[in-house]
Amino acid sequence: VNLSATFQNHTFANPLMNASGVHCYTTTQLDELLASSAGTLVTKSATMAYRQGNPKPRYRSLALGSINSMGLPNEGLPYYLDYVLAKQTQADVPTLFLSVAGISMQEDLDMLAQVDQSDFNGFTELNLSCPNVPGKPQVAYDFEATEKMLDSAFKLFHKPLGVKLPPYFDLAQFDIVAKILNQYPLAYINTINSVGNGLYIDVDSETVAIKPKGGFGGLGGAYVLPTALANVHAFRQRLNDSIAIIGTGGVQTGADVFAHILAGADLVQVGTQLAKDGPDVFARLTQELSDVMAQKDYHNLSDFKNNLKEL
Template sequence: MVDLSTSIAGVTLPNLLLNASGVNCRYENELQQLLDSSAGSLVTKSATLSSRDGNPEPRYAPLAGQIGSINSMGLPNQGYEYYLEYAKKFDYNNAAGKPLFISLAGMSLPDNKAMCEAFRDANLPCVLEINFSCPNLPGKPQLGYDMEAMEAALQVLAPIIGKPFGIKLPPYFDIAHFDQAAAIFNKFDNIAYVTCINSVGNGLAIDWESETALIKPKDGFGGLGGLMVLQTSLANVNAFYRRLNNGKQVIGCGGVTSGKEAFLHILAGASAVQIGTQLQEEGTGVFERVSKELEEIMVAKGYTNVEEFRGKVKTL
């Protein structure tokens, strides 16, 4: 037997696998499916101040060869009050020990401030995650790429939240940016973790036969996910694992199709692992399959728990 449990931001997950925010988590029935699955936790769809329909369809497409997906969803969600009410009635005693993570993605700092104040005032045991990395809003740059603006936002939001919280990050591609971002996060004691990565922004997928983009929004430009972003995800996980201090953790997201990729995320330093594209394509049964595959890998390697190999990737 092997132990797949972990803890994030002071809460325990019976299994370190969970959904990536944005997949199977917009409505209550979808969140219930996650509770009924073998996932160890669940995170809601990134919420805005008011509900949003998102970008026009088609806005998601799997890519040939099972290499991944492209999407330009545009933050379709029910508005933060929907998820606040869900959090208020969330029955922790009947959730199989699964904690609840709430993702917030305000369209402005005042929006994020208002949402964080509402959750603070409700004094709920859920963990907040602020999404600084949505790449699919026309005319809205990702805050995670503006270091000064991101730090200014955290100076406002961290004291409001008060308790441990997380940040959803875009992928970084330059060592200097890893250094700069980590230096910012290390200034805030109650930043408990970062989630790496959101989709790789603004790819373009074209069907060669019809000579047409696969998705409609932004002239076909969208975020890339799935297996083809694995190495970028692992690099970001490991970069922040090496740079964050005071017990700050990393949740790995990107490229997980089997237990092997989950193992690699942990080896790179992830304390938990999210599944997005594969969950979209396979459904919630993916958690049971990946958990079993991860357990088999650990048994074959002689590991009994994930702490024995977390962050211990070897370099040449």
């Protein structure tokens, strides 16, 4: 079984990587991902400068997934840009992904300009879907703002660019968003970010699980797998073939990775399960994916990618 994954003009040893926000805040964590069995990595979404983020507790692991309201804590763009620039000159380092998430459209554009003017040769991911900054709605739920953002972004950015999207829930939304995205030379979309503003309630203590925003936070893990698969598949049915898809959400096993690829994902990211298990999760998931493929007599990802059958 060959797990190698082609993505635009790049090849990775396998399709697995971290989801941004998990195990990617510090150079130590990023180095641990590079040393793991993951095919590549993405950095924590950066703002222009260091941000402390929301008050703790702001992440809770739950029986069926996770809830978070981190609030975009990060070391600032120069920290992550310095990291990927240093790594991209080293042998055996795969093409890397750099995530940016400004608090405003202007901050996004300023960061994209900075990345554009750098020597970074990987993929830049514009996060339009952070659900956790108090008072700041998710950009990609505002279709007009999304179009304006992409118009401006592609005027000044000339490197491979992807967008991180929130989950959509109505087929009419997929039609509208895909029509917007198809106007631009996007390298990829990444779907889904966490399912925003869930509320976990502990009945024994009669309390919420996290402190920010009165307990409202983004859901990940098993709670979101069918929503993630729906978003991957709905976009694969609607987007130009030139736009690749990273499937993110609810991956616990190799079978879940297989399902994402079957739905149309080119690469697959792992968030909640990586937070639970640490980077060793990638050795297990690649082995389990190989086992599922061998059992089905599939030799390459292309043997089943986007081959989901209807009834």
